Amino acid sequence: MTTIVVAMDQENGIGFQNSLLWHLPADLKRFKAITSGHPVIMGRKTYESIGKPLPNRTNIVISRRKDWFQEGILIVGSIKEALKFAKKIDEDIFIIGGGNIYEQTLELTDKLEVTRVNTTCPADTFFPRIDMKIWRKSGEESVASDEKNQFDMTFETFERIIPLNAEQG
Secondary structure (H helix, E strand, C coil): CEEEEEEECCCCEEEECCECCCCCHHHHHHHHHHHCCCEEEEEHHHHHHHCCCCCCCEEEEECCCCCCCCCCCEEECCHHHHHHHHHHHCCCEEECCCHHHHHHHHHHCCEEEEEEECCCCCCCEECCCCCCCCEEEEEEEEECCCCCCCCCEEEEEEEECCCHHHHHC
């Protein structure tokens, strides 16, 4: 199963100048719980914003740059190649950004794990609109802001209701 994991504001903003819009330990804890032990696929800019391989995960980074190398990650040239390698490792694959990667993989994905952050931030990178003709919300959990988490947020799970191959035909 291929799952997108994303945190977005009320306007679908996910990033600004190659950085996340917030630091929310509750969201990071959920992200770690969901993705640990599985392959994660991300673009090069997302990897560079993280700065190092995520522990206890196979980090697969998509980059068109031929001269780029980093220790501890698998670098591939396309989403197709990334998915091929990930499927050899584990049937549960997680796509973790950024904006271009989300746009290109939304139609290849079975599930969305969304953290909807109750704020609007200046953003230059956005998540595509979630089409409720294709997706059904199957879970929701609200988390109130506290001393560590600046904003209220809702953890939402969406499952594809139109089968992957039906959409392409």
